[in-house]
Amino acid sequence: MNRSSLGDNIHGDEILLPVRGVYIVVTMACALLLNLIPVPRWLASAAPDFVALVILYWSVFQPHRVGLWPAWALGLLMDVANASLFGQHALAYCGIAYAGIFLHRRIRMFPMSYQIAHVLAILLGQQAIQLLIRLVSSAEPPDMLYFVSSLTGAALWPAIVAILMLPMRARPKAEEV
Amino acid sequence: MQASAPPIFKRGPSLVVRLTFFSILSVVLLVADARFHYLEEIRSALSVVLFPLQEAAAMPATMLRRTSDFFVTQASLYRENERLKRERLLSEPDSQRLRMLESENQQLRRLLNMPKIPDRERTVADIIYESRDPFSRKIVIDRGTMQGVKAGQAVVDYLGVIGQVTRAYPFVSEVTLLTDKSQSVPVQNARSGLRSVTFGVGHDGAVELRYMPVNADIQNGDLFVTSGIDGTYPPGIPVAVVTNIERSTAAFAKIICVPSAAVGHYTRVAVLSDPPPRPENPLGKPSPTPAVSKKE
Numbered sequence: 001m002n003r004s005s006l007g008d009n010i011h012g013d014e015i016l017l018p019v020r021g022v023y024i025v026v027t028m029a030c031a032l033l034l035n036l037i038p039v040p041r042w043l044a045s046a047a048p049d050f051v052a053l054v055i056l057y058w059s060v061f062q063p064h065r066v067g068l069w070p071a072w073a074l075g076l077l078m079d080v081a082n083a084s085l086f087g088q089h090a091l092a093y094c095g096i097a098y099a100g101i102f103l104h105r106r107i108r109m110f111p112m113s114y115q116i117a118h119v120l121a122i123l124l125g126q127q128a129i130q131l132l133i134r135l136v137s138s139a140e141p142p143d144m145l146y147f148v149s150s151l152t153g154a155a156l157w158p159a160i161v162a163i164l165m166l167p168m169r170a171r172p173k174a175e176e177v
Numbered sequence: 178m179q180a181s182a183p184p185i186f187k188r189g190p191s192l193v194v195r196l197t198f199f200s201i202l203s204v205v206l207l208v209a210d211a212r213f214h215y216l217e218e219i220r221s222a223l224s225v226v227l228f229p230l231q232e233a234a235a236m237p238a239t240m241l242r243r244t245s246d247f248f249v250t251q252a253s254l255y256r257e258n259e260r261l262k263r264e265r266l267l268s269e270p271d272s273q274r275l276r277m278l279e280s281e282n283q284q285l286r287r288l289l290n291m292p293k294i295p296d297r298e299r300t301v302a303d304i305i306y307e308s309r310d311p312f313s314r315k316i317v318i319d320r321g322t323m324q325g326v327k328a329g330q331a332v333v334d335y336l337g338v339i340g341q342v343t344r345a346y347p348f349v350s351e352v353t354l355l356t357d358k359s360q361s362v363p364v365q366n367a368r369s370g371l372r373s374v375t376f377g378v379g380h381d382g383a384v385e386l387r388y389m390p391v392n393a394d395i396q397n398g399d400l401f402v403t404s405g406i407d408g409t410y411p412p413g414i415p416v417a418v419v420t421n422i423e424r425s426t427a428a429f430a431k432i433i434c435v436p437s438a439a440v441g442h443y444t445r446v447a448v449l450s451d452p453p454p455r456p457e458n459p460l461g462k463p464s465p466t467p468a469v470s471k472k473e
Contacts, residue, residue, distance in 0.1 A: 038305065
């Protein structure tokens with residue numbers, strides 16, 4: 001482990017336990033599962049994209065371990081599941097991973113409200129990429145409700161951070177307490 | 178960053194290089210899929226990987242449905258049973274008449290040397306989920322090529338046409354609904370026999386009849402059924418009911434219909450087997466220079 005990836009385990013004042021690779025894979029599988037849950041049509045545009053959120057989380061908090069290729073692979077799976085164009089989610093999720101890794105120092109320093117603003121911008125950006133791809137391939141533009149998914153996703157960001165960080169928080173040992 | 182810096186922190190290619198690599202790869206895939214329809218094998222391999230997750234994700238909804246089925250009261254079961262018995266009694270004469278007409282029709286067709294109308298086999302499938310893709314109208318059903326489902330087959334429920342299988346994977350299939358922008362169904366007015374084609378408008382609960390002249394014999398409430406001339410849908414299945422006609426001064430009337438099938442209300446559909454092979458074109462293959470042959 002080199003110095004900079006040691007820095008990945010520092011969050012604010014606390015030092016987190018190192019992340020196990022299995023945990024990263026499990027969280028990604030869970031996100032995929034959540035995305036596959038059937039939702040009624042009227043709710044579909046409000047449902048957050050959990051895979052996008054988890055990719056963003058790992059690229060912000062473990063930028064040296066999670067690169068672009070997991071994002072790309074998850075994107076391909078989402079394309080098959082959603083019956084969208086092959087490569088549409090892959091490209092958008094690569095954009096998320098890139099933005100997350102590029103901005104990881106800044107995002108981690110910010111208070112939660114600023115973090116949410118960044119997350120919102122990144123999620124809107126990935127939706128815009130997908131919209132652009134579909135418009136180029138001659139689909140009709142959807143209504144503005146399309147972007148609600150990003151709003152709910154950004155609103156979920158504090159919960160995602162809290163839940164995904166839970167296993168890495170060092171438990172106080174008995175003698176310290 | 179100096180080029181001569183010793184590789185203490187070796188990290189492979191830079192972020193921008195990796196982003197460019199994956200972006201180019203994605204764009205290549207996009208073009209191959211959208212323009213040339215390659216990669217169907219890769220798609221179906223990924224769908225096999227995804228299948229257990231899809232089943233697991235649909236589990237809560239299935240469980241909920243099953244438990245609510247379990248707690249149906251006896252009174253409501255009794256009522257439903259009575260209603261079904263009554264309906265059967267009412268429809269029995271009709272089905273007897275249908276059998277009689279069918280045999281008569283077969284006889285007449287034989288007399289006229291016309292080919293027999295073949296029966297289509299049906300595969301019953303459950304809808305796993307509706308695709309979340311906001312740009313298209315698709316559902317995913319739990320029958321695939323392993324159960325004999327093929328791309329291009331027609332999908333109906335007991336009220337009418339739902340759509341067409343557009344991609345068949347080993348265990349699941351994608352069905353494009355008739356409300357999708359890219360979907361069109363050849364139809365016939367059940368009242369006047371007028372033929373037309375429905376086009377999806379891209380949102381639920383409406384299809385459109387395009388290119389109909391303003392004086393076309395269509396009224397509100399007219400039922401359009403499949404005409405069967407495409408060979409995909411068998412003739413006579415309800416497709417849509419006309420709800421709104423705008424006869425403006427434009428060349429064509431604007432006719433909006435509501436689909437008969439209840440997508441989103443039921444979870445079970447039937448996939449009709451392949452259409453029978455069509456008879457050969459008696460005129461042979463179209464000549465390479467149709468303009469010349471027309472003049473003759």
